[in-house]
Amino acid sequence: MNTKNECGCGRSPTGFCIGWHNLSEDDYKLKLSQYENRKKIKK
Secondary structure (H helix, E strand, O other), rough: OOOOOEEEOOOOOOEEEOHHOOOOOHHHHHHHHHHHHHHHHHH
């Protein structure tokens, strides 16, 4: 059972909806790359 904040499209790296379902494929790849880079910097 999905809760209101869970991601149903499978694009969210966190598992919760962050609005990425509306992005084009190219924009999605860019956002994912930026997210992964920020995650590496924070470690």
